[in-house]
Each structure stands twice: as C-alpha cells, then as structure tokens.
Amino acid sequence: MHSALDTSVPRQSILLKLLSINWGLLLLLSAIACIGFAMLYSAANGHWDPWASKQAVRFGISIVVMMAVATVDLRFWLRSAYAIYAGTLLLLIAVEVKGAIGMGAQRWIDLGVIQLQPSELMKIACVLVLARYFSTLTPDEIKRPLRLIPPALMVFLPAGLVMKQPDLGTAMMLTLAGGAMFFLAGVRWWKFVVLLAAGGGIVPVAWRFLRDYQKNRIYTFLDPENDPLGAGYHSLQSKIAIGSGGMFGKGFMNGSQAHLNFLPEKQTDFIFTMLAEEWGLMGGLVLLGLYTLIFIYGFAIAFRSRSHFGRLLALGITVNMFLYVFINTAMVMGLIPVVGVPLPLISYGGTAMLTVMFGFGLMMCVYVHRDTRLGRGGDE
Amino acid sequence: MANNDKTRSKLLTRRAALLGGGQLLLLGTLAGRLYYLQVIQADRYAMQADENRINIRLLAPPRGRIVDRFGVPLAENRPTYRAVLVAEQAGDLQSTLDAVATLVPLSDNDRRRVLRDIRNKLSFVPVALRENLSWEEMARIEVNTLELPGVSIERALIRSYPFGETSAHLVGYVAAVSEKDLSGDDPLLELPDFRIGKSGVEKSYDLNLRGTAGTSQVEVNAFGRVVRELAREDGMPGQEMVLTLDMALQAYAAKRCAAEQSAAAVVLDSWTGDVLAMASMPAYDPSAFAAGLTGAQWKALIENPLNPLTDKAISGSYPPGSTFKPIVALAALDAGVITPDTHIFCPGHYELGDAKFHCWKHDGHGSMVLRDGLKHSCDVFFFETARRTGIDRIAAMAKRFGLGAPIGIDIPGERSGLIPTTGWKKATTGIAWQQGETLSAGIGQSYVLTTPLQLATMVARLATGHEIVPRLVREDGVMTQDGGTDRIEAPSLNIAAKDLKLVLEGMYAVVNEQGGTAYAARVMDPAMAMGGKSGSAQVRHITEAERDRGLPKALQVPWKDRDHALFIAFAPVTNPRYVCACVVEHGGASGGGGSAVAAPICRDILLEAQKRDPVHRVPDQPYGSATLASG
Known part of the structure; x- marks a missing residue:
C-alpha cells in the first residue's frame, strides 16, 4: 500500500x-542471429551474398531500433498502444484493398529499405494493444463478458x-x-x-x-507419404533432411538435401531443417536451448x-x-x-x-523501466 | 484497489506459470521429435537422402572387335563426334548458332530442331547440334570453343565394318534395340544409343561381344543435374571374336562371286573344318545398318531380285545337280550294287516304263565304268546306278556327308536343304515314291536341295573320310606367326578307303584328264592341282516337245529360267586339304554350266588358298594385309 506520491521513479537519462x-538478453539475441548468418552463408553455398550480408546489415539496423524502443519511456508505449494498433490495422486493410483492386498479391508496403508486411507488424501490435486493454481492467471487470468483446474484436x-x-x-x-493474453489476463x-x-x-x-492449396497442405499433413512428389514433397523432403542429419549432422555446408535443392525455401521457412541436417540433433537442441533461455529471460523480466x-x-x-x-x-x-x-x-527476411x-x-523497455509504476490509463 | 492489484498479480503469476509449463512441454515435444527423426529414424532418412542424391548411371562397355584369323579387323568401333549445346552456358542462342554455322554447315531445319529441343529440355541438358561430324569439322569447332560458349564436342563409338559388303553376311551388323529384343534382363538394352547384333556373327555371339555394363554413381540435385561423380565401376569390355576366316581369301572369293551377278562360294580347310571364306554376292553395306537405314535404302535392298540380304552360302537351297554324283557312287559301292568294273552302256537316254530320261550328251557316252561316269558326268550311268541303289540308301549316304540337315554353323539363317526318302515323300505328300524320281535324284535333281556350305562340307568329308564340321570361330585366338594348324581329330565316316579313293580319282579325272568335263579349268602346277565335280542344276522342267525342237542356247532363255552352275573341288590332289564349293545362280553373266562358270572360280580360289598356305608362303611376308592390298 504505497502512497500516490511514489508511484514513479525519477526520470533517467538516455545514457543511463x-x-x-x-x-544477457542482447548477447543471446546476437548469438542466435550469428547462427542465422552462418546458415544463410551455407545456404548460398559459402557466399555472403545474396543473403547473409543483407541479413547482418538488417540485424545491425534492428539492434538500433531495439535500443530506441527500449529507451523510450514505457508510459509512451502504454499511451500510444491504441494508436499503433489502429495504424497497423489501417496498413493491413490498405494492402488488402490494394490486393483486391488487382495490384497482384503484394502484401507489403515498399519503404525502399525494406518491404514492410503489416501482417508481421500486427503480431506485435496486437500483443501491445491487448496488454494495454487488460492492464486497465480490474479482476471484477474481467469477469464481465461484455468487457471481453472489444479485445476479442482486436484479435479476430x-x-x-x-x-x-x-x-x-500469421492468422x-x-x-x-x-x-x-486472454488467459494471462485471468x-x-x-x-x-x-x-x-x-x-x-x-x-x-x-x-x-480455405484455398485449395491450403486444404491440400492439411490433407498432406495428415498423410504426407500419400503424394511424395506433389503436395507432400516439402514436408517429406524436410523430414528426410532432418532425419539424415543424425546425431552430429553432415557438417557445415555439407547438407546434401539443402545444397542439392531437395529442400524448398531453405533460406526462409525451412532454415531450421538445414541447420538440423548440417549440425544434427546437437545443433538443433543447442538452438532450441538458446530460444528457451530467451523465453526464461522473458518470464524473468x-x-x-x-x-x-x-x-x-513482456509475457505477451x-x-x-x-x-x-x-x-x-x-x-x-x-x-x-x-x-x-x-x-x-x-x-x-x-x-x-x-x-x-x-x-x-x-x-527490453519493460526491463529498463521495471520499477516504473503505472496507474490505469498510463496516468501517474 | 491495492487488494485488486494483489489478486490480479497472483492470478497473473499463476496463469504465467501454467503458460510457461505448457511451453516447456511443447519444447520437450520438439526435442523428442528431433530425437525421433535424427536418432531413431536416422538410418531410414539417411538412406532416403542418398536415394535422392545418388543416381546410378550405366556405362556402355566398348563392343568386342571381330577379327579374322590373322587379326585383321572385320568389325571395330570407330569414334564419331557430335557437337552439343548447353543452353544455360550459351548466352545468346542465335548468335551462338550463327557462329557455329560459319564453321560447320547448319541447315534451317537443324536450327529449328535445336531451338525446339532447348525449349523442351532443362537448360543444363546438352542438345545435339550436329551428329557425325567429320574429323575436320570437329577440329574446327574444338579450336574455336572460346568463341562458342556452351558448345562442346561429344565423342561416341559407332560400329564400323572396314570391309563393307565383302563380309557382310558373315560378320552381320548391329542396329538399335527393338521392342522384341527387350526380353532379356540386361540393363544395357535400355540405353538409348545401345546397339545389338542383328545378323551374322554380330548376332550369334552378341552376348560375348557385348560385354557387361559398368556403373557410375553420380550425385544429382533436385532437378537431375549431375553435381559430381562419387564412384565408378568400369564394366567388362566385350570379348574379341577371332574368326577362322582369312579376310584376304574372303575378299578374293567375294570379288569373283560379285562378277557373276548372284553367286556364293565356301572355302574350308578340310583338316580342321575352318571356314576360310564364305562369300555371298551381291551383299549390302553393314555400316549403313549400324547408322540407321533410310526408307529408300531399305526398299532398294528388299526389292532387289538378286536378294542382297540373303546369305546364299547358308540360306540358298539349290539342286546339287551332278555334284551329287559322288554320293550316289559311294552309296552304290557301299551297297555292293556296282563294282569299280561294272560296265553300263549309255546310248544318250534311259528308258523306264514309258518314260524316257535323257543324258546331257545327246549321242550318248557308250560303255563306261564308274571312273568314266564321274569324269564325263554321264547321266545314264547314274540313272542306272541310282535305280540299283534305291533312294533310301542314297539318302542315308548323303546324310553321312552332311546333306539334308543344318550343318550347325554358328550364324543365324542356315537352311537344312532336302534329301528325300520314300518315307519323307509319303509323309509330306501322301503319294508313294516313284522310281523315276530315284533316277532324277541320282543326278541331283528331283527334290534334292543343298546349300553351298553343305556342298563344301560334303567335299571336305570326301577328301578326308572324316566327319569334318565347319567352324567359324577360332578358340585359340589370333594365329601365330608360324601359322601352322594341325589336323583335328574327327570321327571317321567308316567308308571303305578304296571306295573313297575311287571317287576321288574320278574327280581327279574330271579336271585333269582330257575329256573330263572341267579339263579346261585344270591347274598347270601339279603341286597345286585340284580335283572336282561340276554340276548344272535345272531350274525348270524341259518338256519332250521342247527337246524335239532342239534345246535353245542358254542366253536365249530368260535369266530366271537358266540352269544354276555348280562346282565342288579339293586341292592339292596329292594331299587334299582345301575344299571349295561354288554356286553361280543361273550360270551368271555368260549363262554357262558348272564346268564353264563355277569351275574356274573354284580353281582360282583354291590356288589363292594354297598360295596362302604356310607351306607355300614366302617367309617374312606378313600375314593378311599384303595379299589383301593386291587382291
């Protein structure tokens, strides 16, 4: 039971x-990113181009962004949560409309440096807005079903x-x-x-x-061996690649499945397959372990x-x-x-x-401002 | 408020703990799945990964050569070159094609085909620009490869027959595998460019010549592009087949036969059964078959009335005519129905019931014994002899000499000929044997049919008294420099030596005594003298009315109706070793009989054979090539 006067700690300088x-978290993130560079280097048959070098530059820019986000006062994010969500939703609707008008299947907005996919941003914006919404509800209010309708709309x-x-x-x-988030909110x-x-x-x-190809993916998932050269090809080849990696893998840049192009999309969605093929069970477990450490950091923060x-x-x-x-x-x-x-x-990507x-x-922002106390609505 | 915060905080902690626990469980599932895939199922997936990336490619072994007894190649593998283009390396296709066209002729058709092939195939698959480049064309492209990106030369082996049609029927040819050849389980047959033997030695010894496939394990990517070779196991090259043939003699025989429109000659070494030459003319160019015949070429071959595709030496069935008389004589002596001194009178014809059988000599030969009958080839003498002996005893004797059944020469297409018996006629026609037919058979007409190879075998057995079997393949490899071959042990025919001697003397007289039918074809050098027997086989029955009008001159009769000219011979007479049988269809260009047309061919071939005999050969003269070049 503290008085309303000490709800905030003194403002810190940016440097502090x-x-x-x-x-520790930054180190973990960098370690995983470096593993990523190595895999992209391998995916290009031992070349920094076209993927690894670009990815490293992006990671560098992203670290700056992360730092900036982390040093901004947590109250700012609390106050801007609805605006950020609304902006992202508008972008999402914009690309949807653009797609519908017939500009093709472009789902991104070209910013010159990167092509921004609103759907990707929405993953964070959605968590942010739900954290904002539920943080203002008392346990009693959460029990009222009507109170759950706005956040449900924000998700669906x-x-x-x-x-x-x-x-x-993404859906x-x-x-x-x-x-x-609903579950955590109680x-x-x-x-x-x-x-x-x-x-x-x-x-x-x-x-x-669902589109036909999506239905096929689900059919294929249910019985992948049914159509090994058609829809089941990706799934089957991925399993072959992982399985053939064995305990210690085939060695860096020696994954036959990945390098002989049996593996689809090896530099994007199937990059874990390539890692498991070249570095085996050990490599796969080490990477999963690093991620687990990050999750533990998240809970601790x-x-x-x-x-x-x-x-x-932070939990979201x-x-x-x-x-x-x-x-x-x-x-x-x-x-x-x-x-x-x-x-x-x-x-x-x-x-x-x-x-x-x-x-x-x-x-990180939550961590930096861990001692900040916030009243309902972000006002002190 | 504070109470609210506390409960809210406790609830969040509890919920977060549950969520964290759930996440750990799912992470555990992932780890378990990885363990299942990478440890428990690792072998299975490793195998599937290898199946993905490793392709087994067949390597065709080089086909074995076919050489003659001295090692002269009759069938060999010649390199051919073709220019191929890999589209993905070529850059601008049109300019590359233009550049190629300045070096080798490239028709508009070629260009269209190339562009079409490139469209239809993956960009790294080589597409043929031009096949069968000459050496100069190949060299022009090789020199300019720097200016021709994506263009390269591929080398392949094509079957080639240096002697062309000279040995075509014997050596045979190879051609693409057809549907019905695919029954075997040799994976080589599935190779697109593979060729198998279709006739002659190429066919009968195909499996020996073929060799066994090698394999190359290559790593391929998901599009089938070869990344590298992992392992290679070379196959066994095909076995070299050494024939008993003497290519120089074969070329000589073929040349002599070719001059007579349609003819065949077989030369045997009667001591061993070696087929020294076996010519059938006209023939065809086997290289054309290996490369693939055009429709017009094929049509010309099958429509040619002289049947160039038929090996007349083994597939031609001819009435032996008077060359059959030695067999009739031996059968009669063996049966005891005549003796060497039995006299038979020839008035020029022979009457049996109402039928009248004519001797070739209208005025008759007068009274003769067996030796004279052979020398003059008196038909009446053999009408009577055959009548006394009976067809079944003649047939039995003929069979001992290899007639009436396939000899078993190891190239495909051999015919059995025909030696009639009373039982055979009853069984096939239902009509009883007529005695008149025995008379005709006694002079090698009627139903009697033989192949030139059978006739040569018959002479070899006459000359040796042993059951000589012709053979085409030498088991001992290429002949050594001394070149000697010993007599082989063949079972005796069990014919009285004095009977054989008498018949051989008769055949000596045919050639070497004045009045003998082939006296004109005699050999002047006594060391190389030959003995023989002529024959003229009627193709068409001569009616009594025609005979009364007087027989027309041969050249007045259409070619198809003229008699075949035959001759069988052995040499040297002092110690017979080389035997020859020659059939000139319808008497050849001159339309002459056996003694006039076929006997000189036999004489010349036998002279050639004896000159090439190790005994007569000039020392230091290399085998094979010398005579070949001059012949």
Whole structure:
C-alpha cells in the first residue's frame, strides 16, 4: 500500500537507460542471429551474398531500433498502444484493398529499405494493444463478458484479414497469442471451453474459405507419404533432411538435401531443417536451448516488472516469440501442416527481423523501466 | 484497489506459470521429435537422402572387335563426334548458332530442331547440334570453343565394318534395340544409343561381344543435374571374336562371286573344318545398318531380285545337280550294287516304263565304268546306278556327308536343304515314291536341295573320310606367326578307303584328264592341282516337245529360267586339304554350266588358298594385309 506520491521513479537519462538494458538478453539475441548468418552463408553455398550480408546489415539496423524502443519511456508505449494498433490495422486493410483492386498479391508496403508486411507488424501490435486493454481492467471487470468483446474484436479483425490474404500461419499466431493474453489476463477457464466449442462449430465454415492449396497442405499433413512428389514433397523432403542429419549432422555446408535443392525455401521457412541436417540433433537442441533461455529471460523480466502493463507486455512478447519458434520448427519436423511462419532472427527476411527486434525492444523497455509504476490509463 | 492489484498479480503469476509449463512441454515435444527423426529414424532418412542424391548411371562397355584369323579387323568401333549445346552456358542462342554455322554447315531445319529441343529440355541438358561430324569439322569447332560458349564436342563409338559388303553376311551388323529384343534382363538394352547384333556373327555371339555394363554413381540435385561423380565401376569390355576366316581369301572369293551377278562360294580347310571364306554376292553395306537405314535404302535392298540380304552360302537351297554324283557312287559301292568294273552302256537316254530320261550328251557316252561316269558326268550311268541303289540308301549316304540337315554353323539363317526318302515323300505328300524320281535324284535333281556350305562340307568329308564340321570361330585366338594348324581329330565316316579313293580319282579325272568335263579349268602346277565335280542344276522342267525342237542356247532363255552352275573341288590332289564349293545362280553373266562358270572360280580360289598356305608362303611376308592390298 504505497502512497500516490511514489508511484514513479525519477526520470533517467538516455545514457543511463542504455547502460541499464539487459545485456544477457542482447548477447543471446546476437548469438542466435550469428547462427542465422552462418546458415544463410551455407545456404548460398559459402557466399555472403545474396543473403547473409543483407541479413547482418538488417540485424545491425534492428539492434538500433531495439535500443530506441527500449529507451523510450514505457508510459509512451502504454499511451500510444491504441494508436499503433489502429495504424497497423489501417496498413493491413490498405494492402488488402490494394490486393483486391488487382495490384497482384503484394502484401507489403515498399519503404525502399525494406518491404514492410503489416501482417508481421500486427503480431506485435496486437500483443501491445491487448496488454494495454487488460492492464486497465480490474479482476471484477474481467469477469464481465461484455468487457471481453472489444479485445476479442482486436484479435479476430486482423486475424480474419490475414486469413483472407491467405496467410494461415500469421492468422494462427495472432489467434494463439491473443488467446494467451486472454488467459494471462485471468479470463475464466470455462470461457475458453465455450470459445473452443464455438470454434469447433466454425471449422466446417472456415474450411470453405480455405484455398485449395491450403486444404491440400492439411490433407498432406495428415498423410504426407500419400503424394511424395506433389503436395507432400516439402514436408517429406524436410523430414528426410532432418532425419539424415543424425546425431552430429553432415557438417557445415555439407547438407546434401539443402545444397542439392531437395529442400524448398531453405533460406526462409525451412532454415531450421538445414541447420538440423548440417549440425544434427546437437545443433538443433543447442538452438532450441538458446530460444528457451530467451523465453526464461522473458518470464524473468515480466516478474521483475512492477507494472501490470509491463508484465502483460513482456509475457505477451515471450509467448509470441515462442509461437514463432514452435510453429516454424514443428512445421519443418512434420508435426503440424506447412504454414508460412519464419524462424525468428534466423530466417532471411527484413520485416520479420524488424518485427521480432521491435518486440524484443518492448521487452527490453519493460526491463529498463521495471520499477516504473503505472496507474490505469498510463496516468501517474 | 491495492487488494485488486494483489489478486490480479497472483492470478497473473499463476496463469504465467501454467503458460510457461505448457511451453516447456511443447519444447520437450520438439526435442523428442528431433530425437525421433535424427536418432531413431536416422538410418531410414539417411538412406532416403542418398536415394535422392545418388543416381546410378550405366556405362556402355566398348563392343568386342571381330577379327579374322590373322587379326585383321572385320568389325571395330570407330569414334564419331557430335557437337552439343548447353543452353544455360550459351548466352545468346542465335548468335551462338550463327557462329557455329560459319564453321560447320547448319541447315534451317537443324536450327529449328535445336531451338525446339532447348525449349523442351532443362537448360543444363546438352542438345545435339550436329551428329557425325567429320574429323575436320570437329577440329574446327574444338579450336574455336572460346568463341562458342556452351558448345562442346561429344565423342561416341559407332560400329564400323572396314570391309563393307565383302563380309557382310558373315560378320552381320548391329542396329538399335527393338521392342522384341527387350526380353532379356540386361540393363544395357535400355540405353538409348545401345546397339545389338542383328545378323551374322554380330548376332550369334552378341552376348560375348557385348560385354557387361559398368556403373557410375553420380550425385544429382533436385532437378537431375549431375553435381559430381562419387564412384565408378568400369564394366567388362566385350570379348574379341577371332574368326577362322582369312579376310584376304574372303575378299578374293567375294570379288569373283560379285562378277557373276548372284553367286556364293565356301572355302574350308578340310583338316580342321575352318571356314576360310564364305562369300555371298551381291551383299549390302553393314555400316549403313549400324547408322540407321533410310526408307529408300531399305526398299532398294528388299526389292532387289538378286536378294542382297540373303546369305546364299547358308540360306540358298539349290539342286546339287551332278555334284551329287559322288554320293550316289559311294552309296552304290557301299551297297555292293556296282563294282569299280561294272560296265553300263549309255546310248544318250534311259528308258523306264514309258518314260524316257535323257543324258546331257545327246549321242550318248557308250560303255563306261564308274571312273568314266564321274569324269564325263554321264547321266545314264547314274540313272542306272541310282535305280540299283534305291533312294533310301542314297539318302542315308548323303546324310553321312552332311546333306539334308543344318550343318550347325554358328550364324543365324542356315537352311537344312532336302534329301528325300520314300518315307519323307509319303509323309509330306501322301503319294508313294516313284522310281523315276530315284533316277532324277541320282543326278541331283528331283527334290534334292543343298546349300553351298553343305556342298563344301560334303567335299571336305570326301577328301578326308572324316566327319569334318565347319567352324567359324577360332578358340585359340589370333594365329601365330608360324601359322601352322594341325589336323583335328574327327570321327571317321567308316567308308571303305578304296571306295573313297575311287571317287576321288574320278574327280581327279574330271579336271585333269582330257575329256573330263572341267579339263579346261585344270591347274598347270601339279603341286597345286585340284580335283572336282561340276554340276548344272535345272531350274525348270524341259518338256519332250521342247527337246524335239532342239534345246535353245542358254542366253536365249530368260535369266530366271537358266540352269544354276555348280562346282565342288579339293586341292592339292596329292594331299587334299582345301575344299571349295561354288554356286553361280543361273550360270551368271555368260549363262554357262558348272564346268564353264563355277569351275574356274573354284580353281582360282583354291590356288589363292594354297598360295596362302604356310607351306607355300614366302617367309617374312606378313600375314593378311599384303595379299589383301593386291587382291
């Protein structure tokens, strides 16, 4: 029971804030990014071009972005959460409309330096806005179903849009991350059960909205050996690559599946496959271990934070990163259908790198401002 | 408020713990899946990865050569060159094609085909620009490869037959594998450019000549592009087949036969059964078959009335005519129905019931014994002899000399000929044997049919008294410099030596005594003198009415209706070794009989054979090539 007077710590200088970032987390992120550079170097048969060098530059820019995000006052993010969400949603609608008008299947906005995919940004924006929304609710308010309608819309609106694109992976991530936020906010168990039941009812309807190739992917997932040269090819070749890597792998740049092009998209969604082929079970477990360490950091940062918004945000970002890693690796291992979700910090791609580092910037921000106390609505 | 914060905080901690636990569980699932894929199923996936990347390619072994007894190649592998283009390395296709066209002729058709092939194939697959480049064309392209990106020369082996049609039927030819050849399980047959033997020695010894496939393990990528070779196992090259043939003699025989429109000659070494020459003319160019015949070429071959595709030496069935008489004589002596001194009178014809059988000499030969009958080839003498002996005893004797059944020469297409018996006629026609038919058979007409190879075998057995079997392949490899070959041990025919001697003396008289039918074809050098027997085989029955009008001159009769000219011979008479049988269809260009047309051919071939005999050969003269060049 503190008085309203000591709700805030004194404002820190930018330099002090920079020095107070979580160096361990930064080191972990850099280590994973370096593994990514090595894999992209291998994917290009031992060349920095065309992927590894670009990716390194992007990582460098992203670190600056992350630092900037981390040093901005946490209250700023609390206050701007709705605006950021609304802006991202508008961008998402914009590319959707552009696509519908017939400009082709472009799902990005060309910013010159990178091509920005709003759907990717939405993954973070959605977590941010939910953390903002739930941080202001009292446990009593959370029990009221009407209070759950706005956040549900915040999740299903963008999810529906990317589903239409069609981007099954992102829709899946948005829904699952949103669900996790609801769960963390303390929504009652039975409501999830009801939602799941309703969702089960929706599946046959949703199925009709899936494109043929998406349906094929699900069929193929259910029985990949059925059509080894057709739709099941990617999944099967990926499993062959991972399995043939064995305990210690075939050696750096020696993955026959990856280098002889049996592996599709080896520099993006299937990069974990290549890593598991060249570095074996050991390499795969080390990488999963590094990610696990990051998740542990995320939980630790959340629990160190004194603000409910900070905790929800840090946990939301952590769940989000976990979903990236899990969906991507489970997909390449043949545990779930093939969906387009990149492996954070490793897969080649500008937006994903920027989004992921923006997310870690927010997490870092929570860490830097761990002792900041926030009232409802961000006002002190 | 504070209470609210506390409960909210506790709830969040609890929920976060649950979420974290759930995440750990899922991470554990991932680790377990990795372990399952990479440890438990590792072998299976490693195998599948290898199946993905490793392709086994067949390497065709070089086909074995076919050489004559002295090692002169009759079938060999000649390199051919073709220019190929790899589209992805070529840059601008049109300018590359233009550049190639300045070096070698490239028709508009070629260009269209190349562009079409490039469109239809993956960009790294070589597309043929021009096949069968000459050495000069190949060199022009090789020199300019720097200016021709993506263009390279591929070398392949093509079957070539240096002697062309001279040994065509014997050596045979190779051609592309056809549907019905695919029954075997040799994977080589599946290779697109593979050739297999289709006739002659190329066919009968195809498996020996073919060799066994080698394999090359190559690493390929997902598009089938070869990345590198991992392992190579060379196959076994085909075996070299050494024939008993003497190519110089073969070339000589072929030349003599070719001069007579349609003819065949077989030369055997009667001590060993070696086929020294076996010519059938006209013939065809086997290299054309290996390269692939055009429709017009094929049509010309099958429509030629002289049947160039048929090996007349083994597939031509001819009535032996008077060359059959030695067999009739031996059968009669063996049966005891005549003796060397039995006199038979020839008035120029022979009457049997109402039928009248004419001797070739209208005025008759007068009274003769067996030796004279052979020397003058008196038909009436052999009408009577055959009648006394009976067809079945003649047939039995003929069979001992290799007639009436395939000899078993090891090239395909041999015919069996025909030696009739009473049982055979009853069985095939249902009509009983007529005695008149025995008379005709006694002079090698009626149903009697023989192949030139059978006739040569018959002489070899006459000359030796042993059951000589012709052979085409030498088991001992190429002949050594001394060149000697010993007599082989063949089972005896068990014919009384004095009977054989008498018949051989008769055949000596045919050639070497005045009045003998082939006296004009005698050899002047006594050391190389030959004995022989002429024959003229009627192709068409001569009616009594025609005979009354007087027989027309041969050249007045259409070629198809003229008699075949035959001769069989052995030499030297002092110690017979080389034997020859020659059939000139319809008497050849001059339309002459056996003694006039076929006997000189036999004489010349036998002289050639004896000159090439190691005994007569000039020392230091290399085998093979010398005579070949002059012949």
